[in-house]
Amino acid sequence: MIFEYAAAPESRSVVKIDPVYGHFINGKWVNGSSHFNSINPATEEVLSQIALGTAADVDAAVKAARNAFDKSWSKLSGRERGKYLFRIARIMQERAREFAVLETLDNGKPIRESRDVDVPLSAAHFFYHAGWADKLEYAGVDTTTAPHGVVGQIIPWNFPLLMLAWKVAPALATGNTVVLKPAETTSLTALLFAQVCQQAGLPDGVVNIVTGDGSTGSAIVNHPGIDKIAFTGSTEVGKLIARAVAPTNKSLTLELGGKGANIVFGDAAIDETVEGIVNGIFFNQGHVCCAGSRLILQESIADEVLEKLKRRMDKIRVGDPLDKNTDLGAINSAEQLAKIRELTAAGEAEGAGRWSANCELPTNGFWFAPTIFTGVTQAHRIAREEIFGPVLSVLTFRTPAEAIEKANNTPFGLSAGIWSEKGSNILWATQQLRAGVIWANTFNKFDPASPFGGYKESGWGREGGRHGLSAYLKGSAK
Ligand code: NAI
Ligand code: MG
Numbered sequence: 001m002i003f004e005y006a007a008a009p010e011s012r013s014v015v016k017i018d019p020v021y022g023h024f025i026n027g028k029w030v031n032g033s034s035h036f037n038s039i040n041p042a043t044e045e046v047l048s049q050i051a052l053g054t055a056a057d058v059d060a061a062v063k064a065a066r067n068a069f070d071k072s073w074s075k076l077s078g079r080e081r082g083k084y085l086f087r088i089a090r091i092m093q094e095r096a097r098e099f100a101v102l103e104t105l106d107n108g109k110p111i112r113e114s115r116d117v118d119v120p121l122s123a124a125h126f127f128y129h130a131g132w133a134d135k136l137e138y139a140g141v142d143t144t145t146a147p148h149g150v151v152g153q154i155i156p157w158n159f160p161l162l163m164l165a166w167k168v169a170p171a172l173a174t175g176n177t178v179v180l181k182p183a184e185t186t187s188l189t190a191l192l193f194a195q196v197c198q199q200a201g202l203p204d205g206v207v208n209i210v211t212g213d214g215s216t217g218s219a220i221v222n223h224p225g226i227d228k229i230a231f232t233g234s235t236e237v238g239k240l241i242a243r244a245v246a247p248t249n250k251s252l253t254l255e256l257g258g259k260g261a262n263i264v265f266g267d268a269a270i271d272e273t274v275e276g277i278v279n280g281i282f283f284n285q286g287h288v289c290c291a292g293s294r295l296i297l298q299e300s301i302a303d304e305v306l307e308k309l310k311r312r313m314d315k316i317r318v319g320d321p322l323d324k325n326t327d328l329g330a331i332n333s334a335e336q337l338a339k340i341r342e343l344t345a346a347g348e349a350e351g352a353g354r355w356s357a358n359c360e361l362p363t364n365g366f367w368f369a370p371t372i373f374t375g376v377t378q379a380h381r382i383a384r385e386e387i388f389g390p391v392l393s394v395l396t397f398r399t400p401a402e403a404i405e406k407a408n409n410t411p412f413g414l415s416a417g418i419w420s421e422k423g424s425n426i427l428w429a430t431q432q433l434r435a436g437v438i439w440a441n442t443f444n445k446f447d448p449a450s451p452f453g454g455y456k457e458s459g460w461g462r463e464g465g466r467h468g469l470s471a472y473l474k475g476s477a478k
Contacts, residue, residue: 024194026064027204041108042330053212058219061208065177068205078134085130087200108330122165128448129173143475147175148227152220157183158287174472253461258414261407262292268419280443286390290415313357331366340389347382413455
């Protein structure tokens with residue numbers, strides 16, 4: 001007998017979405033001059049109209065941030081700054097449900113993830129950094145403890161609130177003020193966060209949020225009044241930003257793409273490993289920079305792992321992101337879906353074997369079934385390019401040296417995973433892998449105390465932990 005899950009939708013009545021939003025500048029709402037839609041990618045319903053920030057809007061936000069830095073924020077003791085951060089963290093916890101439902105509506109990710117991962121981790125980042133605010137002298141940073149001043153922050157759409165927290169919490173803890181731009185498809189939780197800043201009584205101008213697209217981001221990057229840029233997004237835009245910032249005195253951190261290798265040795269515990277593979281690539285629809293998107297299997301266990309993996313993938317529940325049973329939600333945008341389709345078509349054309357889970361996809365909205373490609377070679381585009389979707393490329397190896405050679409054969413270097421029951425195997429492999437984060441017998445585990453960042457085209461600098469604090473202090477490398 002097969003039991004089916006009854007629908008268990010989370011109520012959306014907890015959120016109030018305005019029909020039109022402006023920018024949040026100097027503690028006030030400022031009307032935008034033109035607007036674009038933010039839609040729910042699971043239904044294509046228009047949720048709200050978001051202001052398209054102009055260079056003038058960015059200029060007003062930078063002036064407000066400078067004024068707040070000079071007049072209020074830089075004059076406060078670390079202890080006082082910490083109080084504001086603690087207050088923000090507590091309000092985020094109190095309003096957690098509102099944040100989770102709004103994130104799911106605007107982004108398409110399952111409520112189970114926004115509720116259990118995005119929102120609690122966002123609050124945790126504020127709590128963690130609140131604790132550092134009055135202890136910077138003891139943090140052992142390799143920089144001064146003086147803030148840069150005004151920081152411009154540009155974030156992507158895959159973890160909208162969490163990436164805001166990764167950026168805003170360390171900036172404020174170290175005494176900087178902020179101009180932040182959320183991604184164009186997912187501005188709503190940043191705008192709710194602006195309300196939290198007001199609720200926390202944060203001095204005007206310490207956090208400014210200007211919504212918009214790449215042109216707005218570019219206005220932030222090129223504004224002469226900004227002292228540091230922090231960016232998370234595509235490697236392509238990261239390179240543009242690096243070029244724009246190179247001839248200036250601005251500091252820069254970049255957190256870019258990845259093509260994480262998830263290596264399974266012959267002695268791994270297979271059932272656990274299969275769960276880890278699923279979590280590594282299907283968490284957040286695979287819209288994860290550190291996703292384990294290249295599975296590198298030892299030949300001796302490859303058939304068994306693939307058979308169990310396919311059986312497990314057929315059980316992934318795809319559909320309504322607000323349903324508490326849903327595992328895999330909607331693809332964030334039509335553009336991203338087109339990119340996934342283009343790369344998977346290339347995978348087939350280049351001769352890899354495609355297999356997709358047997359699931360029914362909703363008719364409205366943007367959806368992609370969990371998919372794996374076997375027989376992938378290192379030359380295939382699906383082995384080299386970031387797909388940023390629920391698509392796994394499977395390669396095999398015979399010797400450990402071959403596994404490492406394949407894992408490192410990428411322009412990226414953000415994350416890697418190792419599955420083995422043998423500690424010495426794990427220690428040996430971690431020393432050979434060129435990746436900023438390496439998980440052993442687990443995947444996609446995040447903690448504010450743990451620095452995160454990449455090598456090569458995955459970016460510059462680290463976020464989180466003590467290393468992440470240095471990036472917001474004068475004397476940082478770039
Ligand atoms: P994107 O890099 O264009 O967007 C990220 C942010 O940068 C957004 O806020 C965007 O408005 C802003 N932006 C765009 N052009 C800019 C410019 N010239 N100057 C300053 N800011 C600019 O990423 P997109 O187009 O949304 O996604 C394309 C691909 O990038 C994805 O398919 C994925 O492979 C990768 N990506 C990787 C992310 C990661 O976390 N590593 C996050 C988002 C995308
Ligand atoms: Mg949206």
